[in-house]
Amino acid sequence: ELKVEQNPLFLSMQEGKNYTIYCNYSTTSDRLYWYRQDPGKSLESLFVLLSNGAVKQEGRLMASLDTKARLSTLHITAAVHDLSATYFCAADRGSQGNLIFGKGTKLSVKP
Amino acid sequence: EAGVTQSPTHLIKTRGQQATLRCSPISGHTSVYWYQQALGLGLQFLLWYDEGEERNRGNFPPRFSGRQFPNYSSELNVNALELEDSALYLCASSLYRGTGGGYGYTFGSGTRLTVV
Numbered sequence: 001e002l003k004v005e006q007n008p009l010f011l012s013m014q015e016g017k018n019y020t021i022y023c024n025y026s027t028t029s030d031r032l033y034w035y036r037q038d039p040g041k042s043l044e045s046l047f048v049l050l051s052n053g054a055v056k057q058e059g060r061l062m063a064s065l066d067t068k069a070r071l072s073t074l075h076i077t078a079a080v081h082d083l084s085a086t087y088f089c090a091a092d093r094g095s096q097g098n099l100i101f102g103k104g105t106k107l108s109v110k111p
Numbered sequence: 112e113a114g115v116t117q118s119p120t121h122l123i124k125t126r127g128q129q130a131t132l133r134c135s136p137i138s139g140h141t142s143v144y145w146y147q148q149a150l151g152l153g154l155q156f157l158l159w160y161d162e163g164e165e166r167n168r169g170n171f172p173p174r175f176s177g178r179q180f181p182n183y184s185s186e187l188n189v190n191a192l193e194l195e196d197s198a199l200y201l202c203a204s205s206l207y208r209g210t211g212g213g214y215g216y217t218f219g220s221g222t223r224l225t226v227v
Contacts, residue, residue, distance in 0.1 A: 041221075092210050097166050098169060104154075
């Protein structure tokens with residue numbers, strides 16, 4: 001059974017600092033996704049990671065995938081208040097139609 | 112290009128009633144997925160429809176059901192509502208069948224269901 005674990009679940013950062021969110025998954029997964037959710041809103045797709053060693057960057061966010069370690073990371077560089085949100089990683093396997101989500105990391109960036 | 116659209120935005124029902132939620136996928140997407148986001152329980156997979164058929168369902172009782180129409184839009188029905196059914200229900204669609212593939216899943220804005 002595929003399980004996805006994120007840590008930390010809560011993260012309070014100061015503006016300008018760097019930090020990393022970790023996402024471990026329990027069995028082989030074909031794809032790893034990162035989403036952002038603002039309070040009361042839907043999920044916004046950030047990154048799709050398909051293969052070992054994949055690295056993608058968008059602005060202050062960079063995601064990577066290590067399939068051997070079953071680990072994905074979301075690195076935040078020089079955080080700004082606008083990045084405050086909940087970040088989810090999720091994995092799917094094969095074509096089973098079910099995305100397995102981590103519990104989410106609630107990020108709060110303070111001035 | 113229109114995204115995934117869901118209606119209604121909010122729905123208030125009484126315990127024991129039935130709720131119907133609707134979703135229209137992105138044009139060209141045949142797979143529609145439903146997820147429940149309840150407080151404290153995270154995001155949980157409910158149902159997957161593709162080409163008009165239910166292809167997979169999560170660990171939810173049979174009173175959660177739905178269908179997919181010939182135009183690929185979908186409906187989620189929740190019968191005999193219970194208080195714990197209060198949640199944000201998200202619909203998603205994907206270009207590939209049963210997986211987000213290289214493009215991922217696109218989520219709608221959700222329906223907030225409140226059971227009183």
